[in-house]
Amino acid sequence: MPFEPLVKTGRELSGEEVTRYARHVLIPGVGRDGQERLAAARVLVVGAGGLGSPALLYLAAAGVGTIGVVDADVVELTNLHRQVIHSDADLGRPKTESAQAAVARVNPHVEVIRHDVTLDSANALEIIRDYDLVVDGTDNFPTRYLINDACVLLGKPHVWGSILRFDGQVSVWWKGHGPCYRCVFPEPPPPGVVPSCAEGGVFGILCAAIGSVQSTEAIKLLLGLGEPLTGRLLVHDALRQSWDTLTVRADPECPVCGDEPSITELIDYVEFCGVPGAPAAGEGAVPEVSVRQLVDELGGSRPPLLVDVRGTEERAIASIPGAVPIHLDRFRSGDAWGELPRDRRVLIHCKVGGRSAEATRLALRAGYVDVANVAGGVIAYLREIDPSQPEY
Amino acid sequence: MNVIVNGEERLVPPDTTVAGLVAALDLPSRGIAIALDRVIVPRSLWASERLSPGAEVEIVTAMQGG
Numbered sequence: 027m028p029f030e031p032l033v034k035t036g037r038e039l040s041g042e043e044v045t046r047y048a049r050h051v052l053i054p055g056v057g058r059d060g061q062e063r064l065a066a067a068r069v070l071v072v073g074a075g076g077l078g079s080p081a082l083l084y085l086a087a088a089g090v091g092t093i094g095v096v097d098a099d100v101v102e103l104t105n106l107h108r109q110v111i112h113s114d115a116d117l118g119r120p121k122t123e124s125a126q127a128a129v130a131r132v133n134p135h136v137e138v139i140r141h142d143v144t145l146d147s148a149n150a151l152e153i154i155r156d157y158d159l160v161v162d163g164t165d166n167f168p169t170r171y172l173i174n175d176a177c178v179l180l181g182k183p184h185v186w187g188s189i190l191r192f193d194g195q196v197s198v199w200w201k202g203h204g205p206c207y208r209c210v211f212p213e214p215p216p217p218g219v220v221p222s223c224a225e226g227g228v229f230g231i232l233c234a235a236i237g238s239v240q241s242t243e244a245i246k247l248l249l250g251l252g253e254p255l256t257g258r259l260l261v262h263d264a265l266r267q268s269w270d271t272l273t274v275r276a277d278p279e280c281p282v283c284g285d286e287p288s289i290t291e292l293i294d295y296v297e298f299c300g301v302p303g304a305p306a307a308g309e310g311a312v313p314e315v316s317v318r319q320l321v322d323e324l325g326g327s328r329p330p331l332l333v334d335v336r337g338t339e340e341r342a343i344a345s346i347p348g349a350v351p352i353h354l355d356r357f358r359s360g361d362a363w364g365e366l367p368r369d370r371r372v373l374i375h376c377k378v379g380g381r382s383a384e385a386t387r388l389a390l391r392a393g394y395v396d397v398a399n400v401a402g403g404v405i406a407y408l409r410e411i412d413p414s415q416p417e418y
Numbered sequence: 419m420n421v422i423v424n425g426e427e428r429l430v431p432p433d434t435t436v437a438g439l440v441a442a443l444d445l446p447s448r449g450i451a452i453a454l455d456r457v458i459v460p461r462s463l464w465a466s467e468r469l470s471p472g473a474e475v476e477i478v479t480a481m482q483g484g
Contacts, residue, residue: 073484075484076483076484077484078484162484163484164484165482165483165484166482167480167482170482187484188480188481188482188483188484189481189483189484190481190482190483193481195478195481209458209460210451210458210478211449211450211451211480212448212461213448213449214448214449214480214482215446215448215449215450215479215480216446216448216449219446219449220449220479220480220481220482222482222483223483223484226483228483259451259458259478261476261478270456270476271456272451272453272456272457272458272476272478273453273456273457273458274457274458275457275458275460277460277461277462278462279460279461279462280460
């Protein structure tokens with residue numbers, strides 16, 4: 027189905043630029059006209075991370091004239107196995123600054139606009155409004171729903187991709203041309219059920235597969251080329267090396283793009299997506315101990331039982347001596363109660379305290395009285411007590 | 419009747435709906451999408467859309483990573 031290019035008029039190219047883009051200009055359908063329109067295009071990439079890295083590099087090389095980058099993080103060592111736009115020398119540098127420098131090395135004709143902020147309900151519409159489309163490479167559910175709703179409200183295409191371990195998903199959501207993200211996933215999974223890449227890991231190269239599909243779709247939309255990925259969800263399995271195509275139709279009852287939407291302005295997305303282990307109505311926060319208190323208690327006359335709710339692979343990187351492994355899933359299923367003493371104080375930890383807060387709450391609901399969460403988890407332990415083990 | 423769920427055969431009662439399958443598999447009702455013969459079934463139709471014998475069901479879990 028033919029569709030109108032997002033960019034209607036181009037910017038004249040210099041002779042040097044025509045040569046730079048010659049292999050594009052030679053393609054029927056792109057041509058000099060298409061390349062001039064790319065030079066006038068404005069793309070917003072949210073997240074200069076795993077997916078943002080290949081997307082930014084390829085969009086820059088392709089000659090997209092203006093690229094906005096939204097990211098509030100700095101480059102960390104755990105980023106570098108997949109976030110190829112950043113390098114070892116960029117550690118500690120704001121990701122937008124590192125990305126801007128990398129884009130300048132690839133193509134000095136591209137203007138990068140840095141947005142060193144976390145996208146939120148207060149700034150999203152204002153930021154997105156200035157761009158032709160959004161490439162979504164963020165790393166959390168609240169921002170994904172925020173981008174979706176903002177794009178629906180503004181009528182912008184949302185070039186979306188997500189990854190975990192060996193799996194990737196990619197599509198183009200665009201109200202009026204096909205479904206939106208909420209037509210497929212009206213709500214996120216219950217908090218804590220689907221791990222983030224920081225918890226569950228991600229196969230680094232997967233970012234190239236998914237991020238390159240996103241860049242391809244972005245350029246097709248800008249130029250009106252081929253068939254956009256609207257109405258189709260690609261599901262990629264790197265282990266089977268398979269790409270399944272699922273058809274998605276706009277849901278007339280979609281809460282944001284449907285016939286009678288219940289969401290007509292941006293909402294509080296952190297609240298909407300929920301926080302793992304958050305208290306139910308009538309419950310207070312879970313009791314906490316610091317890692318220093320933990321060490322004191324473990325060295326005392328009646329040491330508590332320390333429980334580690336993380337997975338085997340995480341424990342193999344760094345652990346607190348003496349901790350007994352009981353996975354969070356066993357708290358959720360109730361199997362943990364057979365292993366957890368009721369006559370001894372229990373302290374529970376995970377990586378940074380989120381999953382162990384949920385386990386602590388589940389234990390309290392199951393009738394345990396003397397149980398507390400280790401604030402900051404094993405990472406706090408490594409930083410304050412034992413820096414000899416690696417962080418992750 | 420038999421249906422195929424993520425590549426594996428599975429016995430379900432006749433006239434099972436998508437919502438019934440989700441409950442029978444003990445899946446969370448949030449954060450997943452169900453495709454019947456490669457077409458995603460909108461959440462608003464889960465309660466009414468019925469599986470036919472031999473239907474290919476694909477369960478897609480939302481992921482947040484990027």
